[in-house]
Amino acid sequence: MNTTIKVAVAALTGALALTGCSTAAGSDSADTVDLMGYSVLEAANKPVFEDFQNTEEGKDAEFNTSYGASGDQSRAVESGAAADVVHFSLETDVTRLVGDGLVDESWKDTPTKGIATSSVVVFVVRKGNPDDIRTWDDIVEPGVDIITPNPGSSGSARWNILAAWAHITGNGGSEAEAKAYLTKLLDNTIALPSSGRDATTAFTGGNGDVLLSYENEAILAKQGGADVDYIVPPDTLLIENPAAVTKDADPTAEAFLKFLTTPEAQADYAQSGFRPVVDGVDIPEVEGANDPSDPFPTPDKLFTIDDTFGGWDATADKYFGTGEDGDPLGIVTELQQETGKVGEE
Structure with missing residues (x-):
């Protein structure tokens, strides 16, 4: 994958934090976004949240988050857990919610076909x-x-x-x-x-x-x-992780979903080791990669789902x-x- 990168460097904290739930306390005027994600997103999402809050659409946003095994998270939403944005490991964990009427069937009608990280x-x-x-x-x-x-x-x-x-x-x-x-x-x-x-x-x-x-x-x-x-x-x-909003999500959640596939958010995810899903993402170096200056080499043979x-x-x-x-x-x-x-x- 050819990527050009221009990254606003964000601090990554809690890189190996245990999987669990975390809550961002918001003010009365805040737009609270409930996000259900699969377990390894926890540290990676922190700079993405911060950069979204620096945008006009996200300036009043606060996040309530829950992370865990992707299938378990999807089933929790199916059973009534609050969710405005879901970001799962598998497409089937989103389509389960489509079948329950919680996510619109058009959720893949995006430039990245619903994929937010890879x-x-x-x-x-x-x-x-x-x-x-x-x-x-x-x-x-x-x-x-x-x-x-x-x-x-x-x-x-x-x-x-x-x-x-x-x-x-x-x-x-x-x-x-x-x-x-x-x-x-x-x-x-x-x-x-x-x-x-x-x-x-x-x-x-x-x-x-x-x-x-x-x-x-x-x-x-x-x-x-x-x-x-x-x-x-x-x-x-190739691993492709989908994201979607639920049907009752407000405009702030919808704006955040769109933000996930901007070059800025993809640069944040790249710093946590995710391969960008869009072009025009600038990555100077990725700490922890085998070659920080060339962090995402193309395998000899890359299969896809x-x-x-x-x-x-x-x-x-x-x-x-x-x-x-x-x-x-x-x-x-x-x-x-x-x-x-x-x-x-």
Whole structure:
């Protein structure tokens, strides 16, 4: 991706803050925006909020925020949690709300097709990469302990698993070979925490040899002082995270949603390790990246959910279906049950 960057530098605080809820207290005159986001956005959103509040549309804005595993956050909104803006890991976590009448079905009718942030799947390893992990084949070698979030709750987990699947089928392998590969990967997995942030916390706490994660989460961990490195494998999957407003959102929330894909906001996200989703974003350097002056190298082969899998509509149930209402189990769900790696809920 070609990017030109001009960044207003913003301080990043709490880089490895624990996932949870935070509330920005507003004045009586403030326009309060309730934002529900997936877990790894917590630190990245702080400079974005500040820059939006420096605009005419956002000068009176305050934010009430809640962060957690993407699927859990979506289900919370479905159950009545307050939300003006949702920013999730997966498209399916937004379309769930479309089906419930909470988000308009036209939410993807934007220049970025509803996408607000992007990244790629990487391997987070111990400092110096003592196990010399470079490729997808390396992580399924005997004795390699893997941590990845639980696909039942985490959007990050689903991107990770699909990247592993694409490593096989995208390079000419059959579905049977992809299942065999995922079985090896799950057999090597020692923990499936409920969210991407919880998985990072487990790994930086000393568990496992390799963490499957977002590139931005790896960069943020390094910015926060974690003693880790990360590897962008030769082939990986492009991660695209959607955002939308709910139907009852006021104009301030709608203005904030539009602001998310401006070069200014994308520059803020880039400083937290996200790859820009629009052109014209200037990034002088990104602290924590393998090469701060060239932070987002193009992998040798970059798979996408649309081109490789036919989009989320064709993918969600096929791989992650839960078998409810008589429907068959998804491929990954079934493999989790077969291997006993069902993860944490």
